[in-house]
Amino acid sequence: MSMRISRQHWQGLLGELEAARQQRHLVTYRALIERLQLPTPAMQTLVAALEHLAALDARAEQPLRSALVISQGASRLPRPGFFQCAERLGCFSGAPDGVAAASWHSAEVVRVFEHNYPEAP
Template identity: 75%
Template sequence: MSVRISRQHWNNLLTELDVARRQRHLVTYRALLERLQLPSPAMQTLTAALEYLAALDVKAEQPLRSSLVISQGASRLPRTGFFECVERLGRFSGPVDGTAAASWHASEVARVFDYAYPEPGRQAAH
């Protein structure tokens, strides 16, 4: 299934992640869904957009902004699909749950917090 995101929603996603980065905060999938008001299927659209953003960040050799989005659960980590995506992109390898994933995620978040990204909206939506 092909999922598309409007340019407005894409720009809003980049802005939300930029605000979280500058405030050095993580944001849950649920909070992003509520703020972005994506049309149905909202979670699939958000997932596809975050995976696309991860691919853009890899291509640009930047830390992965999508690492700022986490589950509400006790783990405070992204969903397993995030780790599967970044493994496909060559940024992570190992079990998608457990200490290796948690350690990699913590270091990636620190890299995101310290990185100066181009202004939101300067990258094309898909």
């Protein structure tokens, strides 16, 4: 199933992730959904948008900005689907819920914080 996000929500997502990057903060899926006021099915729309952004970042050989989005749970990691997406893009290899995933995510977040992304069109 294909999800679409409005241009306004897409620009909002990019803005929220840039603000998080500049402040060196992570943001939860729930917080993004609330801030962007995404319509139902909000989580599926957000995940599809984050996967699309990850593909754009990977194609541009940039750190994955979607790494800044994490679950509210104790793990403070993205959902397993993030790691599966990163693996499909050739950025990560391993189990989506193990020590390797946590270690790779931590390093990717540092790379995102340190990278200057070009302005969105």
